[in-house]
Amino acid sequence: DQQVKQNSPSLSVQEGRISILNCDYTNSMFDYFLWYKKYPAEGPTFLISISSIKDKNEDGRFTVFLNKSAKHLSLHIVPSQPGDSAVYFCAARDNNDMRFGAGTRLTVKP
Amino acid sequence: KAGVTQTPRYLIKTRGQQVTLSCSPISGHRSVSWYQQTPGQGLQFLFEYFSETQRNKGNFPGRFSGRQFSNSRSEMNVSTLELGDSALYLCASSIDSYNEQFFGPGTRLTVL
Numbered sequence: 527d528q529q530v531k532q533n534s535p536s537l538s539v540q541e542g543r544i545s546i547l548n549c550d551y552t553n554s555m556f557d558y559f560l561w562y563k564k565y566p567a568e569g570p571t572f573l574i575s576i577s578s579i580k581d582k583n584e585d586g587r588f589t590v591f592l593n594k595s596a597k598h599l600s601l602h603i604v605p606s607q608p609g610d611s612a613v614y615f616c617a618a619r620d621n622n623d624m625r626f627g628a629g630t631r632l633t634v635k636p
Numbered sequence: 637k638a639g640v641t642q643t644p645r646y647l648i649k650t651r652g653q654q655v656t657l658s659c660s661p662i663s664g665h666r667s668v669s670w671y672q673q674t675p676g677q678g679l680q681f682l683f684e685y686f687s688e689t690q691r692n693k694g695n696f697p698g699r700f701s702g703r704q705f706s707n708s709r710s711e712m713n714v715s716t717l718e719l720g721d722s723a724l725y726l727c728a729s730s731i732d733s734y735n736e737q738f739f740g741p742g743t744r745l746t747v748l
Contacts, residue, residue, distance in 0.1 A: 560736070569640075569726050569739030570679070615679055619733075623692060624669070626679035 529553045530618050532627035540635055545603040547630050549616035552597060556618035556625075561590060561601045564613045564629070573614075574601070606634045638662065640729050640740035648746045654715040657743045661708050661729030667691075668710040669737060670702060673724040682725075684733065685710050691733065714745075722747045 531550045539545045557578040562570035576583040576590045583590050589602045613629045641660045661668050670682040681694035685704035702712045724744050728737035
């Protein structure tokens with residue numbers, strides 16, 4: 527069962543514009559959410575996280591928004607840069623488990 | 637500070653064999669988690685070890701097991717290998733479960 531879903535397998539944006547990556551989850555017990563970036567042939571790299579007690583967390587160009595009632599989180603990258611081109615995974619965890627979405631491939635065009 | 641290291645980087649085995657993968661976490665990190673990545677299933681959580689104890693376990697059969705040593709290094713073992721076990725196995729370390737995880741480069745296992 528897919529408890530964490532990233533419904534867009536790919537996203538293409540122009541350099542300097544905003545990238546918005548979305549993630550939905552079904553398990554209301556998840557209380558911590560993370561975003562990872564992955565380049566080919568490398569392990570995922572942690573980007574940003576958010577606890578369920580917050581609805582927004584910002585770190586430089588990256589902002590994660592959490593809407594608990596909708597069981598939805600999103601990652602905003604602004605301004606997008608060509609080096610941001612990678613696969614982005616959202617992840618959610620509770621006390622027992624950690625689940626990942628299938629990933630969204632972001633391409634930022636110069 | 638050295639990152640997470642995994643050995644070996646590549647491995648080829650045949651069905652029915654067993655395999656042991658190794659992960660050395662970042663110094664000071666006590667939590668080590670293992671993940672399987674396949675094109676079809678994406679990233680899936682295998683298990684997490686903290687202070688030599690398995691803290692969490694994902695939905696994988698008992699053929700997948702692990703352990704953690706007193707120096708926080710961890711090993712993952714897969715017995716009776718199946719073709720479907722071919723995947724990239726990633727290890728991640730963190731100070732504790734709810735801190736950011738740092739991933740190693742992975743071990744690519746091919747089962748023939």
